[in-house]
Amino acid sequence: xxxxxxxxxxxLFSVQNALNYLGLSSVxxxxxxxxxxxxxxxxxxxxxxxxxxxxxxxxxxxxIVREEAVKKPFLGICLGMQMLFEESTEFGLTKGxxxxxxxxxxxxxxxxxxxxxxNSLQFAKKSPLLEGVEEGAYVYFVHSFQAYPGxxxxxxxxxxxxxxxxxxxxxxxxxxxxxxxxxxxxxxMILKNFGRLTK
Amino acid sequence: MLAKRIIPCLDVRDGKVVKGINxxxxxxxxxxxxxAEMYNAQGADEIVFxxxxxxSDHRETMVDVVRETAKKVFVPLTVGGGISSVExxxxxxxxxxxxxxxxxxxxxxPQLISDAADRFGSQCVVVAIDARKMEDGSxxxxxxxxxxxxxxDAVEWxxxxxxxxxxxxxxxxxxxxxxxxGFDLDxxxxxxxxxxxxxxxxGGCGKLEHFSEVFEKTGADAALAASLFxxxxxxxxDVKAHLKEKNIPVR
Numbered sequence: 001x002x003x004x005x006x007x008x009x010x011x012l013f014s015v016q017n018a019l020n021y022l023g024l025s026s027v028x029x030x031x032x033x034x035x036x037x038x039x040x041x042x043x044x045x046x047x048x049x050x051x052x053x054x055x056x057x058x059x060x061x062x063x064i065v066r067e068e069a070v071k072k073p074f075l076g077i078c079l080g081m082q083m084l085f086e087e088s089t090e091f092g093l094t095k096g097x098x099x100x101x102x103x104x105x106x107x108x109x110x111x112x113x114x115x116x117x118x119n120s121l122q123f124a125k126k127s128p129l130l131e132g133v134e135e136g137a138y139v140y141f142v143h144s145f146q147a148y149p150g151x152x153x154x155x156x157x158x159x160x161x162x163x164x165x166x167x168x169x170x171x172x173x174x175x176x177x178x179x180x181x182x183x184x185x186x187x188x189m190i191l192k193n194f195g196r197l198t199k
Numbered sequence: 200m201l202a203k204r205i206i207p208c209l210d211v212r213d214g215k216v217v218k219g220i221n222x223x224x225x226x227x228x229x230x231x232x233x234x235a236e237m238y239n240a241q242g243a244d245e246i247v248f249x250x251x252x253x254x255s256d257h258r259e260t261m262v263d264v265v266r267e268t269a270k271k272v273f274v275p276l277t278v279g280g281g282i283s284s285v286e287x288x289x290x291x292x293x294x295x296x297x298x299x300x301x302x303x304x305x306x307x308x309p310q311l312i313s314d315a316a317d318r319f320g321s322q323c324v325v326v327a328i329d330a331r332k333m334e335d336g337s338x339x340x341x342x343x344x345x346x347x348x349x350x351x352d353a354v355e356w357x358x359x360x361x362x363x364x365x366x367x368x369x370x371x372x373x374x375x376x377x378x379x380x381g382f383d384l385d386x387x388x389x390x391x392x393x394x395x396x397x398x399x400x401x402g403g404c405g406k407l408e409h410f411s412e413v414f415e416k417t418g419a420d421a422a423l424a425a426s427l428f429x430x431x432x433x434x435x436x437d438v439k440a441h442l443k444e445k446n447i448p449v450r
Contacts, residue, residue: 118204
């Protein structure tokens with residue numbers, strides 16, 4: 001069972017639709033017991049960093065998420081990925097979950113912001129989530145801020161006039177800047193790989 | 200780099216896919232969920248549902264269509280047509296839409312754009328503009344499915360919509376629509392020059408070369424077509440193979 005953490009942010013149903021399609025059982029929940037009992041966790045997120053952290057805090061889930069993320073496969077998606085880092089400058093400096101080294105700041109590039117659309121993955125290191133995915137495969141992004149990760153956590157990136165971290169990981173903690181649930185067959189493959197880690 | 204997007208558009212009335220020619224003469228062509236699945240299999244980068252249902256009591260049908268499609272199709276879904284409030288946005292986003300497009304209601308009440316952008320983020324607010332060329336060389340934005348000339352300058356409107364928080368502009372040339380003579384490059388270039396957000400080209404494509412032309416001669420980020428794909432004259436795959444040959448990045 002994968003718990004999709006419901007703290008009031010993000011389109012949870014899209015993630016659950018994709019998991020259902022893959023035959024992976026999941027529950028959308030804010031119940032600490034369910035989160036502790038799940039075999040894997042997904043932290044979605046759409047919107048602004050400070051709001052999302054505040055909502056997670058007021059759901060009383062921040063501590064539980066920090067504890068559980070290092071015990072079992074944990075995937076942050078989009079803003080949920082950015083929340084894994086130490087801090088973000090979006091609308092003032094806000095502390096993140098601190099599960100991965102690095103910070104979140106504006107994308108600095110000569111192109112349109114947000115970085116929205118399909119961009120191709122370049123691999124930085126081997127990742128269990130990228131099994132069966134070819135380098136150069138396209139995934140779907142929508143974001144204006146990006147991670148500036150510390151050493152060793154980058155698994156895949158894409159080129160947008162600057163290097164944009166697409167997939168990051170350390171131990172049980174994974175983060176996807178793109179939306180695997182909106183990235184066609186490639187995204188489904190990545191979610192399937194995550195599902196396999198939870199079994 | 201970002202791939203150029205190819206977006207099939209499905210006109211939906213009372214839960215059925217239909218296709219109008221030059222904004223009139225409508226005929227039914229199928230089930231929207233099945234059509235969306237077919238386009239997804241062809242490699243569509245995004246799917247647009249345009250609700251042309253005349254009465255609001257049938258609008259709930261569109262919410263169901265979106266909900267069912269979102270269970271089977273895992274690319275971004277955009278829904279437009281008859282959206283007039285932030286509550287309409289909420290309903291469709293909750294059903295699984297990723298973006299919602301507004302047209303007439305935003306012309307009447309531009310604050311709808313900023314209200315929706317504040318609440319859901321600019322990334323899901325698409326402003327659709329139906330533009331027709333005037334004798335003086337400018338373009339006017341039309342409302343009510345192309346029936347009413349609002350007198351608003353379409354390029355100015357695009358600029359203002361972006362300032363209000365639009366995350367994308369879906370630009371349809373009413374002059375080109377249905378002609379199959381190609382996209383309206385002048386209109387696109389005029390709007391792209393003032394819009395700092397992605398612009399989707401719509402109206403006028405009739406053959407493969409029109410797709411490469413629009414990406415070579417304008418800064419459009421995406422091209423949308425309805426009839427060509429509906430009547431299976433071309434598949435999304437055909438278009439992408441052609442663009443690849445022309446060294447235009449596609450997924």
